[in-house]
Amino acid sequence: MGGKAQATRRRRMEPDARRAEILAVARRRFGSAGYASVSISDIAAESGVARALVNHYFGDKRQLYLEVVRQMMVIPASVSQRLPRTTAEERLAVCVDRWLEVVERNREMWLAAIGMESLGDPEVDRIMLEADEIATDRILEAAMMTDVDEDAGREKLRAMIRAHSAMLKSASHEWLERGTLTRDDLHVMLTRSVLHLLHTVFPAVRNG
């Protein structure tokens, strides 16, 4: 049992601190179980707080979930910072390597993040899409292809990279949860497939 079962006197906290505390519990719960099976009562109990307080700070259940998704989707910027000034190949290789490092360290966190349910909620979708857009920027930056700006071409390229990032998520699932691929496998697979996408598939589509 991980919750604060202590029914001590009620303590008064700074709103920000309390909010953060509850959010941390919610993040863990929603991360390891589905939206429907996690109840606000659970989260409140584990936070050592009355259920109504959760509603007070976050509104309804959906908004609390939204807040959790927002936090989950934060991508560390370090992955694509200070890249060496060499070829796109090497830069992407470094980028992928750093990313694998981050993911391996925050295994639980990452698995929870890619497991978040959309719920058919447009707001949730928007948040996830924004995260993908940021990741896409990082890749284009690393590949030094930020100069593609024909209207349609840029859109298509970005769409293809977003699609590729879905493969990335699935592949990391195969690695971390199913154990069917190794970290080295991912490195090879992701690096090569991104390059293939950028240098072969995209030109072919552009001139289609």
Place this chain on the structure above:
Amino acid sequence: MGGKAQATRRRRMEPDARRAEILAVARRRFGSAGYASVSISDIAAESGVARALVNHYFGDKRQLYLEVVRQMMVIPASVSQRLPRTTAEERLAVCVDRWLEVVERNREMWLAAIGMESLGDPEVDRIMLEADEIATDRILEAAMMTDVDEDAGREKLRAMIRAHSAMLKSASHEWLERGTLTRDDLHVMLTRSVLHLLHTVFPAVRNG
């Protein structure tokens, strides 16, 4: 309002027929809205039936959802049947083309299928994984690579194709819902990336 609002006399039907009728409504509802926001009462009302009858036929809500997911995940076998006896390239191209055709025709159906929530439920995951396994078989068959049977190698190859099918889903989402890619774009992208995966990435991983 799409439901049978007619409060006519209660009619007695064959169990199979009634079950199918309810399941059809459930499929549509769960397909267009999230699990949490669809209530058994809704489904029952639209089916012109008492809520308790839904439980009678399907057990609890989770089992009904499971049944819907099972139906959604059925993949038409026609996609990979009677392929010409030529190169892997051409066979895969035909395969992808047929698949795009099926998806375009059953647009709604397909979007609903790839939008199904896992809910963190192992049973749901199992069903989705099985569907991916079948799709993987089809691809390997079309690519004439069913002869890879070193233990680890076969596993890795299959895992990579499963990951690729996640890209396929995301790309079809970009095509059908966001309009950022065209059908022709998908054809080029999917065909090339699968081939690249099979003929370049896989050998590289195998000898890693």
Place this chain on the structure above:
DNA sequence: CGACTTATTGACACAGCGCCAATAACGGTC
């Protein structure tokens, strides 16, 4: 030690779920 601010709570009304005994269609029998 009061008095004031406000973080925190208990309780209420309501919606959705699972279950069970009770009900009433429908088919067969006389």
Place this chain on the structure above:
DNA sequence: GACCGTTATTGGCGCTGTGTCAATAAGTCG
């Protein structure tokens, strides 16, 4: 056509979870 047995179908009960509001009490300041 009236009776009857089968069983598809229903209404209602108890429970859990949610959102809201007035009421409570933990700190803080004079």
